[in-house]
Amino acid sequence: MTYKTTYQAAQSVATTIEQHFAAQLSDARQASFQKLAPAPSATNIEKLIDTAFWASLQREEGHVIKISLALLPPEVTEQPVLFQQRLPLTASVLTKLAPGVERPGIHIGVWQENDELYIWGTTRTIPSLSFVVDVSEPGLLVIKHRRLDGFGKYANVAVLKGDQIKIVDEQSAALEDCPGFLTSLLGFRTPFTDIAANVLVQLAVSMRAHKRGGSLLVVPSDTENWEKSIIKPMLYSIAPSLTGLAQLVQHEDEEKAKGTWQEALKREVDAVAGLTAIDGATIISDNYNLLAFGAKIGRASGSKPVDEMIVTEPIVGNTEKQLHPAQNGGSRHLSVAQFVHDQRDALGLVASQDGRFTIFSWSPCKQMVHAHLIDSLLL
Template identity: 65%
Template sequence: MNPVAPGAYAQSMQQESTYQAARAVAKAVESHFAQHRAEARQNGPEAALAPAPPAHVIEAILDAAFWASLRKEEGQSPKISLAYLSPEMAGKPLVFEHRFPLTPTILAKLAPGVERPGIHLGVWYEADHLYIWGTTQEVMSYGFVVDVSEPGLLVVKHRRGDGFGKFANVAVLKGDQVKLINEESASLPDCPGLLKPLLNLSAPFSGDSTVNVLVQLAVSMRAHQRGGTLLVVPAEATTWQDSIIKPILYSVSPAFSNLSGLMQQPDDEKKKGPWLAAVRQEVGALAGLTAIDGATIINDRHELLAFGTKIGRAYGHDPVEQMMITEPIVGNEGRVIHPSQNGGTRHLSAAQFVYDQRDALALVASQDGRFTVFSWSSCEEMVHAHRIDSLLL
């Protein structure tokens, strides 16, 4: 490995972190990675798995990333991704001639050149010191990654075992708040299919492409930062129209089926680059429509039916008076609240729609980044609001 840059020094892992949330979460994150790596090793060669970082390494990386997030370089806050691996584990990495210390100052300096999605700064250790060695676009299965997307917000995640789809979120740190993702939420009887691949952190993401498209739509809706509502209704049903105020100004006839056509391609086609690129393009276009005032409506075959629609209470139905709200994080307990306590008009109308149309889903993005999935709970006999923004970061 190349020497340390002149005048620089690597960060000693013996130094005590000053970001208390990093220390609080490090042991739990260490256990998560050790457990999943051990389980994955039983199903494949150990050489294909990323190293599981110890707690003091996790704490040091989180500490440096947090303080870097609060700095600015030329007026811009850093947007960086750190991956814990050596250059030899990184495929075809870009390796710096000199190592750089893992410090907030260096991270802030490097951030403008590595903020594009898919680029990670490689972090490794030697002689009990952490250092930055270069960049990589390849991360091994279950590789430890820390994303910094805004000041004070860190997301710990890992690459899934099959290498497809969104990285699995493990923990979210925002200031002094720590949220550990609760994988056991996926086993609840009323957990919507949309949530299961996000919560099952060890499962392949590419198994159910229908569900995965809804996940991609959720991520894209949140990304445009304008807020929006997406209603998913059964393909053969028409009763959903009872909950939409007439006339429907932006109805689509016949239903727009580009995305649906892609989803009907043979399974072997769905693993190829052109298919994946086409799906991303259609998902982005569909999610973009949710930024228009009103709800966008698709059926469960991914056909676009209408957008910019206004939700109203179905004739003869009572107003929704209560709902269950949960968030899939460790320690969270469900609360029964009035829907008006969960947000504004967008959230209340989505809760009413699902209350009236119990075989439908409503996905609601807020401008502030909150994301909620509304479904009908047959166990609780009420609307269930699932807060999932911690899974989509």
């Protein structure tokens, strides 16, 4: 019996995603990377997305479905949990399994035999460039893969929400004004080894996760000019600066040798990101010392109000816009845009309560603030 997909977006993106993974795997093999995932076919991509989508609309005992599906055979994983009997890949089966596999890091393993997909079990370890479908909320699917070096957040390839399709544009990484850690999020063909960029990515993910909204300012460590854009007194100024996160970054090799570095990094990242939920901006130096939180941003003396900025999203087909900051968000966005306009060697990260996430940086090419909308990369 021939499987027929009914979710139109699955049909629309399958070939594009197949080509993406084929290119990634080809580049990785040429670079002599080992232990790579098998290439997914457009047919299997379409089937998996279709089934995941209809499962996402189900509820199990009143709870929404949150699962991760990995398309790969069990023999390429480590210590998989194998079901004695294979299960059919259907929305109803995924719905029943969901409560036991919704914790982060657990993937439902899916593979094929005789042109049919089946569920073979679960795994916590998958090879690089494994095709993964993440069901984040009803009707929202994120197509992603494990990075070549296996470190950090998975790289997003596409985001599907109902009939809305967003294909991540990796060419955005070539922009001259692209901040370093945005380049790391987009740079699919390079390992994610830049620890400095990785820390900022983890901070962005953690800020978004607390769902309270927040602002994080990253300022140069060799100057105090940024204080000209902060209203005094700073009620929650830190003196001396807190160095927990900075120490982990500076002594990366030593901490990794202890075997608990990733856990320690997550703990320190979550501690800093948690402070962004407090009204006002959290401020860290570019070497990750915590300087203040709850800080009120003000326009620097002699500076003009920011009245226009560039807005882009690293999505295929997206076009650059020039907007007033107030058209892109509320007071938090406006104040951070003003800060970056006045302190052009700083970065501003803003999380909205609805999940939107923006990086503000200064564009030396356009001579104005550049707002990068990146929530599609953080899902």
